[in-house]
Amino acid sequence: xxxxxxxxxxxxxxxxxxxxxxxxxxxxxxxxxxxxxxxxxxxxxxxxxxxxxxxxxxxxxxxxxxxxxxxxxxxxxxxxxxxxxxxxxxxxxxxxxxxxxxxxxxxxxxxxxxxxxxxxxxxxxxxxxxxxxxxxxxxxxxxxxxxxxxxxxxxxxxxxxxxxxxxxxxxxxxxxxxxxxxxxxxxxxxxxxxxxxxxxxxxxxxxxxxxxxxxxxxxxxxxxxxxxxxxxxxxxxxxxxxxxxxxxxxxxxxxxxxxxxxxxxxxxxxxxxxxxxxxxxxxxxxxxxxxxxxxxxxxxxxxxxxxxxxxxxxxxxxxxxxxxxxxxxxxxxxxxxxxxxxxxxxxxxxxxxxxxxxxxxxxxxxxxxxxxxxxxxxxxxxxxxxxxxxxxxxxxxxxxxxxxxxxxxxxxxxxxxxxxxxxxxxxxxxxxxxxxxxxxxxxxxxxxxxxxxxxxxxxxxxxxxxxxxxxxxxxxxxxxxxxxxxxxxxxxxxxxxxx
Amino acid sequence: xxxxxxxxxxxxxxxxxxxxxxxxxxxxxxxxxxxxxxxxxxxxxxxxxxxxxxxxxxxxxxxxxxxxxxxxxxxxxxxxxxxxxxxxxxxxxxxxxxxxxxxxxxxxxxxxxxxxxxxxxxxxxxxxxxxxxxxxxxxxxxxxxxxxxxxxxxxxxxxxxxxxxxxxxxxxxxxxxxxxxxxxxxxxxxxxxxxxxxxxxxxxxxxxxxxxxxxxxxxxxxxxxxxxxxxxxxxxxxxxxxxxxxxxxxxxxxxxxxxxxxxxxxxxxxxxxxxxxxxxxxxxxxxxxxxxxxxxxxxxxxxxxxxxxxxxxxxxxxxxxxxxxxxxxxxxxxxxxxxxxxxxxxxxxxxxxxxxxxxxxxxxxxxxxxxxxxxxxxxxxxxxxxxxxxxxxxxxxxxxxxxxxxxxxxxxxxxxxxxxxxxxxxxxxxxxxxxxxxxxxxxxxxxxxxxxxxxxxxxxxxxxxxxxxxxxxxxxxxxxxxxxxxxxxxxxxxxxxx
Numbered sequence: 002x003x004x005x006x007x008x009x010x011x012x013x014x015x016x017x018x019x020x021x022x023x024x025x026x027x028x029x030x031x032x033x034x035x036x037x038x039x040x041x042x043x044x045x046x047x048x049x050x051x052x053x054x055x056x057x058x059x060x061x062x063x064x065x066x067x068x069x070x071x072x073x074x075x076x077x078x079x080x081x082x083x084x085x086x087x088x089x090x091x092x093x094x095x096x097x098x099x100x101x102x103x104x105x106x107x108x109x110x111x112x113x114x115x116x117x118x119x120x121x122x123x124x125x126x127x128x129x130x131x132x133x134x135x136x137x138x139x140x141x142x143x144x145x146x147x148x149x150x151x152x153x154x155x156x157x158x159x160x161x162x163x164x165x166x167x168x169x170x171x172x173x174x175x176x177x178x179x180x181x182x183x184x185x186x187x188x189x190x191x192x193x194x195x196x197x198x199x200x201x202x203x204x205x206x207x208x209x210x211x212x213x214x215x216x217x218x219x220x221x222x223x224x225x226x227x228x229x230x231x232x233x234x235x236x237x238x239x240x241x242x243x244x245x246x247x248x249x250x251x252x253x254x255x256x257x258x259x260x261x262x263x264x265x266x267x268x269x270x271x272x273x274x275x276x277x278x279x280x281x282x283x284x285x286x287x288x289x290x291x292x293x294x295x296x297x298x299x300x301x302x303x304x305x306x307x308x309x310x311x312x313x314x315x316x317x318x319x320x321x322x323x324x325x326x327x328x329x330x331x332x333x334x335x336x337x338x339x340x341x342x343x344x345x346x347x348x349x350x351x352x353x354x355x356x357x358x359x360x361x362x363x364x365x366x367x368x369x370x371x372x373x374x375x376x377x378x379x380x381x382x383x384x385x386x387x388x389x390x391x392x393x394x395x396x397x398x399x400x401x402x403x404x405x406x407x408x409x410x411x412x413x414x415x416x417x418x419x420x421x422x423x424x425x426x427x428x429x430x431x432x433x434x435x436x437x438x439x440x441x442x443x444x445x446x447x448x449x450x451x452x453x454x455x456x457x458x459x460x461x462x463x464x465x466x467x468x469x470x471x472x473x474x475x476x477x478x479x480x481x482x483x484x485x486x487x488x489x490x491x492x493x494x495x496x497x498x499x500x
Numbered sequence: 501x502x503x504x505x506x507x508x509x510x511x512x513x514x515x516x517x518x519x520x521x522x523x524x525x526x527x528x529x530x531x532x533x534x535x536x537x538x539x540x541x542x543x544x545x546x547x548x549x550x551x552x553x554x555x556x557x558x559x560x561x562x563x564x565x566x567x568x569x570x571x572x573x574x575x576x577x578x579x580x581x582x583x584x585x586x587x588x589x590x591x592x593x594x595x596x597x598x599x600x601x602x603x604x605x606x607x608x609x610x611x612x613x614x615x616x617x618x619x620x621x622x623x624x625x626x627x628x629x630x631x632x633x634x635x636x637x638x639x640x641x642x643x644x645x646x647x648x649x650x651x652x653x654x655x656x657x658x659x660x661x662x663x664x665x666x667x668x669x670x671x672x673x674x675x676x677x678x679x680x681x682x683x684x685x686x687x688x689x690x691x692x693x694x695x696x697x698x699x700x701x702x703x704x705x706x707x708x709x710x711x712x713x714x715x716x717x718x719x720x721x722x723x724x725x726x727x728x729x730x731x732x733x734x735x736x737x738x739x740x741x742x743x744x745x746x747x748x749x750x751x752x753x754x755x756x757x758x759x760x761x762x763x764x765x766x767x768x769x770x771x772x773x774x775x776x777x778x779x780x781x782x783x784x785x786x787x788x789x790x791x792x793x794x795x796x797x798x799x800x801x802x803x804x805x806x807x808x809x810x811x812x813x814x815x816x817x818x819x820x821x822x823x824x825x826x827x828x829x830x831x832x833x834x835x836x837x838x839x840x841x842x843x844x845x846x847x848x849x850x851x852x853x854x855x856x857x858x859x860x861x862x863x864x865x866x867x868x869x870x871x872x873x874x875x876x877x878x879x880x881x882x883x884x885x886x887x888x889x890x891x892x893x894x895x896x897x898x899x900x901x902x903x904x905x906x907x908x909x910x911x912x913x914x915x916x917x918x919x920x921x922x923x924x925x926x927x928x929x930x931x932x933x934x935x936x937x938x939x940x941x942x943x944x945x946x947x948x949x950x951x952x953x954x955x956x957x958x959x960x961x962x963x964x965x966x967x968x969x970x971x972x973x974x975x976x977x978x979x980x981x982x983x984x985x986x987x988x989x990x991x992x993x994x995x996x997x998x
Binding site: 082083089091096099101102103105200201202203204205207208209235236237238239316317319320323324325326328329330341342343346366369370371374378 | 551
């Protein structure tokens with residue numbers, strides 16, 4: 002069995018024909034069959050499509066064709082990206098049964114690279130949430146403790162990695178939906194620079210904040226996947242027409258001597274779990290040992306980031322989600338011939354959207370209303386500019402910024418479902434990165450002493466300098482594994498039936 | 501008591517504003533690569549983007565921006581160094597995303613003007629129509645409501661949706677209030693739309709076919725009592741789709757509002773629909789409670805920041821202004837003001853120019869197109885060129901000048917061509933309309949005429965030249981009108997020693 006190996010190791014074995022892509026995919030399907038009834042990371046398995054894709058890769062390899070480095074390695078795809086002919090629900094009832102007629106650009110790139118898409122992973126409905134409890138298809142469980150949340154919105158993708166159901170996954174990050182699940186599942190997740198990866202085919206929650214990104218169990222695997230999906234896309238006007246820095250080389254370099262690492266004063270203290278802060282500080286010590294210099298920086302406007310985020314994201318979502326109207330695709334409720342189009346539209350939206358989605362649509366509709374626009378959406382945009390300036394100023398003093406990824410480790414399922422504000426606070430350290438459009442990574446930095454659950458370490462790098470977070474992340478990861486003598490997931494309890 | 505137009509304009513003055521929507525003739529849509537051909541099978545020109553499928557994203561058509569900048573430049577606008585798209589949010593089944601990607605407070609062209617001329621009681625007068633903004637947006641799909649009595653969504657059995665039109669680039673051109681039009685408001689409105697259409701046609705950015713909806717006009721009108729200084733409540737008459745209708749809509753709305761105000765009723769702020777048959781308007785959507793479109797900048801598109809160099813290059817490609825062209829042609833053709841206006845008002849400037857360019861005499865070209873041909877066209881409510889081609893008219897004029905046809909015969913040739921009897925040559929052959937140019941045949945007819953009226957002939961011989969008229973008439977009658985009267989006269993006078 003290779004399922005506990007890294008994607009890079011799997012890729013090497015595939016290249017040496019020690020294992021076929023079909024066998025590797027089947028090993029993962031076996032693991033999924035064994036553990037996913039408990040974990041519930043997947044919403045849909047495209048076994049037929051994946052095995053056909055794997056057979057194709059094997060055929061090409063046998064024929065001696067040149068293949069891309071990750072060809073034949075399996076991947077779990079967050080159910081917010083369109084894949085031609087494969088159901089895409091975004092964790093919502095309103096899209097039940099919809100099979101998109103086109104591939105997202107990210108999916109096209111994965112297919113071109115020969116990466117095998119095993120299936121679609123669970124998520125908070127339309128990526129709105131921090132626990133995957135808002136999925137209309139039931140929550141995903143944290144493989145570390147099945148009574149706890151795997152983070153969100155991309156809990157399915159991160160849980161699939163931690164449960165060894167897939168070595169690679171794609172997530173999307175609007176306010177932390179890649180990094181916070183990575184943090185609470187002991188995996189790695191990267192939100193690339195806004196515009197670094199195409200959004201074409203990513204079902205929009207908040208267009209100016211959404212960003213698809215790579216998830217894996219190691220920094221190098223994350224970099225390898227990042228390289229596959231990154232790059233300019235003429236179908237996405239907001240994608241950046243610039244060369245992507247060499248992130249794979251950065252992930253391998255492991256030399257951070259003389260680098261300046263800024264600790265954001267505002268992302269600590271009140272609200273942060275003791276064990277989280279301790280693991281974060283111990284990691285800083287490791288960085289110092291590796292020759293980096295730690296500097297403290299202040300980003301005073303981060304204080305307003307959460308509030309501004311909860312105006313901008315709902316505003317954009319209220320408009321983006323207007324298209325779910327029962328007319329052209331997805332769910333249709335009450336169309337018995339006696340009702341008007343408007344009535345059917347209303348009934349469908351009432352039945353098809355969950356509570357959190359409705360809450361945000363209402364919030365956003367209100368914030369954009371005439372007479373309120375300036376006070377809410379307008380002010381939030383100003384805060385956004387101030388946050389950007391905070392980052393710009395901070396990056397004059399250091400190469401990267403760091404903080405804990407999430408203020409706490411994984412909380413219990415149901416613990417915060419009735420307190421949206423408490424839930425929103427989970428993203429307090431991740432949101433500023435989205436607001437500024439820069440890059441952010443979360444990698445595991447240890448287990449909190451209170452609960453023995455994984456803690457995430459966040460590295461933030463300036464726009465289009467994504468290589469810097471890989472450089473620091475790669476070095477820190479190596480130092481920590483060296484210190485522990487094994488990987489963090491080796492500390493995780495074994496799931497029942499796990500292969 | 502009911503006021504007619506003359507009574508209404510005595511009492512009220514209008515505040516007029518016009519919004520024109522122009523469909524650009526780009527090959528692909530505003531935000532995707534779909535074709536824009538008119539009249540294709542429903543839903544054959546669609547893709548995930550213009551269907552608003554989840555995950556799809558818009559990309560701006562650069563050609564559409566170029567066309568809009570050209571329009572702005574031709575309308576003397578400032579081209580904004582930075583403009584943005586915005587989302588206009590509202591629900592409607594034929595709008596795929598349930599928001600229209602448009603421009604709001606940051607349009608691409610601002611502060612222009614267009615001078616238009618109309619005929620008034622005191623001769624021709626120029627009005628400056630100020631342009632507030634020119635902005636880009638996308639069209640919606642089309643709904644067809646089946647069943648029910650009204651053809652509207654309410655009461656329909658079901659509705660069919662065609663998204664071929666969804667995402668076609670539209671340019672909206674909005675005027676400021678056009679001041680001091682007084683009783684000429686209908687003519688000013690028409691002249692503005694006509695001038696605009698000429699400009700757009702000259703720029704080749706749109707088909708400007710009003711009947712197909714590629715150019716549609718919304719008429720905003722309110723009335724206030726003369727010298728009251730108070731603005732009234734306005735109505736917005738939507739999608740008026742011919743020049744004549746624009747004029748009639750202003751006229752009809754003027755009368756309607758005047759009558760309401762006079763009888764003490766208030767004007768409701770609403771959209772109205774123009775009724776082609778009666779020239780009146782019927783109420784549409786009320787705008788008393790302004791719909792809140794929750795505009796915000798379109799996050800899926802980057803701002804439009806046109807390069808100055810590009811703008812200047814586009815400026816160089818602008819065609820001659822229609823007003824300059826008019827002056828140039830008037831001079832070249834030596835046409836008096838009034839007749840030039842007649843050509844322009846009949847929208848026959850292009851046609852006359854084309855005929856002249858083929859080699860026809862300008863005066864003849866003008867008189868044929870505006871005279872006989874226009875008369876028949878008006879009777880049949882069609883445009884003159886739909887009846888007869890420029891080439892045929894040119895050939896007929898040439899035959900006249902070569903003495904092969906008389907004016908009278910030529911009218912019959914025109915009639916024959918319009919009746920579908922073929923080319924002018926075919927009609928001449930089939931109907932036997934050739935001028936009798938054989939001198940001996942004419943001389944025989946002249947001698948017969950003299951023999952039949954010897955006294956008249958004597959008077960002519962005696963120097964009474966006008967008396968020859970009667971003899972010429974007899975000759976013309978005898979030849980069935982196929983003789984050239986001038987030639988008959990020449991031969992007759994010579995024969996009688998004059």
